[in-house]
Amino acid sequence: MTGSTTGALLVLEDGRVFRGESYGATGETFGEAVFSTGMTGYQETLTDPSYHRQVVVMTAPHIGNTGVNDDDRESKRIWVAGYVVRDPARVPSNWQSVRSLDEELTEQGVVGISGIDTRALTRHLRERGAMRVGISSTETDPDALLQRVLAAGEMKGAELSDEVSTREAYVVPAVGEKRFTVAALDLGIKANTPRMMSERGIEVHVLPATSSLEEVNAVSPDGLFFSNGPGDPAATTGQVELLKGALAQGLPYFGICFGNQLFGRALGFGTYKLKYGHRGINQPVMDRTTNKVEVTAHNHGFAVDAPLEGSTRTEFGDATVSHVCLNDDVVEGLELRDDAGTLKSFSVQYHPEAAAGPHDAAYLFDRFVDLMESSVSRRSQSDLLNQRTEEEA
The missing domain is CATH 3.50.30.20 (Carbamoyl-phosphate synthase small subunit, N-terminal domain)
Incomplete structure (x- = not known):
């Protein structure tokens, strides 16, 4: 040494x-x-x-x-x-x-x-x-x-995302043909996250943690993303209100780690501090939408308190637990669907950007692309229908 x-x-x-x-x-x-x-x-x-x-x-x-x-x-x-x-x-x-x-x-x-x-x-x-x-x-x-x-400060009750966030917005351009625009709130974002989105044709506008809904809408996003980050989700209020506003206007949402916890709070669930947390690149999680088990990277000391079975009615639609940790049944993901059962937003508690490893959860970025694609298609059909109605009138 x-x-x-x-x-x-x-x-x-x-x-x-x-x-x-x-x-x-x-x-x-x-x-x-x-x-x-x-x-x-x-x-x-x-x-x-x-x-x-x-x-x-x-x-x-x-x-x-x-x-x-x-x-x-x-x-x-x-x-x-x-x-x-x-x-x-x-x-x-x-x-x-x-x-x-x-x-x-x-x-x-x-x-x-x-x-x-x-x-x-x-x-x-x-x-x-x-x-x-x-x-x-x-x-x-x-x-x-x-x-x-x-005499040192405790993690419980600490709001820390602003301490690690970017001070200025920046853009990670899409690789190849641009397909979508995403507003990514930097709560402690890792470099490989916007990189994996850009590889899928997404232009990523990385915004400071203190950004408002107006600043999010200013980039005309097809989707909203909340990153991982430190601190107690119960001490974070501004980002939760932003997310509520985005969900109310129907903006597709994808969150990871801290973004999962804030999604849970926006849906009305509580959060709690785990005894010793999940950290490492070898944590087994089941995706309940496919029944597949993936080995995932974790770094969280807090978790969402949501019922594992059934759905919960929220002001934005029906929320369900989509992913569960196989070690201790901690909530590892949430889904939000409308009355027709269409997926509107989702989140996971772990880090799917494969930095460092594993690559089992990379499909989640593809799921986000599919979500935005469906949303854009529905908006286009709605606009076309409105146009025809106006013409007939």
């Missing part, structure tokens, strides 16, 4: 202490301790804005083997508040690698710790739940660090 071998201290808010070695930047950091079960894709995890204010514990023992490159980033910076690994690679080995993970963490000021029993820490978080944590390579007194951990 190329970094410092200075001692480091990790203290959880319940007083549990782990001692190891400094990894990455020297200093002190605080956040919510969560664990990720992915065995690879650590660069995508680190640069996922959904991990803002979280200290990520990697359950895979060997991290950093493939180094860091400039192609696999999902945003312009590392967002995790801290990083916990057991055995960091001493020397990276990959044809794409341009620097070591340790060097990248140090350069971006991310404080981490290595050489601890991550299995014991993960089991502790599974039993006690996600909690606040502090990592320090400057403090040697656990009690002193614990006091600062207890």
